[in-house]
Amino acid sequence: MTALEDEAIDIIQKAYSGAKSDHSLSNVLKSTTSQSLLDSIRSGADRSNEIWSKLHLDRRSLQKIFENPNIPELQLPDFCKQIIFPFGPYTVNGYVFKTGDNDCVLFDAGTRAYDYLTFLNQHNLTPSKLLITHDHSDHIGGTSELRKKFPKMKVLSSSNQSIQTGDILQESNYTLTAISCSGHSIDALAYFIQAKDQNFLISGDTIFARSVGKISRNYLHSLQLIETRLLSLPEDTLILPGHGPVTTIADEKQHNPFFAKSL
Numbered sequence: 001m002t003a004l005e006d007e008a009i010d011i012i013q014k015a016y017s018g019a020k021s022d023h024s025l026s027n028v029l030k031s032t033t034s035q036s037l038l039d040s041i042r043s044g045a046d047r048s049n050e051i052w053s054k055l056h057l058d059r060r061s062l063q064k065i066f067e068n069p070n071i072p073e074l075q076l077p078d079f080c081k082q083i084i085f086p087f088g089p090y091t092v093n094g095y096v097f098k099t100g101d102n103d104c105v106l107f108d109a110g111t112r113a114y115d116y117l118t119f120l121n122q123h124n125l126t127p128s129k130l131l132i133t134h135d136h137s138d139h140i141g142g143t144s145e146l147r148k149k150f151p152k153m154k155v156l157s158s159s160n161q162s163i164q165t166g167d168i169l170q171e172s173n174y175t176l177t178a179i180s181c182s183g184h185s186i187d188a189l190a191y192f193i194q195a196k197d198q199n200f201l202i203s204g205d206t207i208f209a210r211s212v213g214k215i216s217r218n219y220l221h222s223l224q225l226i227e228t229r230l231l232s233l234p235e236d237t238l239i240l241p242g243h244g245p246v247t248t249i250a251d252e253k254q255h256n257p258f259f260a261k262s263l
């Protein structure tokens with residue numbers, strides 16, 4: 001088992017702060033507090049169905065996370081490696097995809113270059129590209145040092161307009177499609193990767209295992225974008241998020257409190 005990024009209280013607080021960005025939800029916020037919602041989860045009381053549905057949270061999935069904030073650990077194939085960077089008391093993920101014996105592509109630059117450089121050195125790999133999901137500091141911190149070390153590496157990011165939604169990149173062993181998904185960050189991109197036997201979604205902070213990155217504008221619309229653009233991908237797609245453990249589209253449709261419908 002591996003620990004989730006967010007516990008039940010974090011998820012409720014994210015729904016609350018998201019709801020603050022949505023005028024249509026202002027009455028919900030007046031009528032209750034995040035602590036009282038956690039208390040109702042703790043006690044198993046089920047008096048406030050309307051509030052849960054207005055906050056777009058599935059109470060039963062939240063209850064399960066409250067009871068056990070861990071999920072089974074999923075294995076990645078040999079050509080794909082998750083790199084975990086320190087981020088204050090938290091962590092942030094980057095990913096290495098091998099594209100040849102000594103070539104690879106990196107996804108996000110983490111908080112620093114050190115962890116990538118150690119891995120790349122050990123495995124004798126040179127990155128041809130660095131693809132950024134969004135330009136928050138925990139995802140781009142290592143960029144300039146990686147650039148110095150690998151001057152031929154291309155940095156692709158929607159904020160420097162070198163990649164945009166709908167763009168398709170063909171690598172030796174997979175095809176990548178960029179998908180825009182704003183909410184956590186206005187110009188965020190997710191990357192859908194179709195390899196021979198497995199599909200992947202590099203989701204950045206749009207969706208995590210059993211949670212989402214903090215949404216600071218258009219809460220309900222942002223959740224809808226995740227549903228229509230990301231959760232519509234094939235169910236066995238592995239989601240490789242910017243924080244926390246690896247998951248699948250099927251598991252998130254069924255167990256993520258922001259999207260499950262088991263109320």
Ligand SMILES: [Zn+2]
Pocket residue numbers: 092136138139205242243
């Ligand atoms: Zn982040």
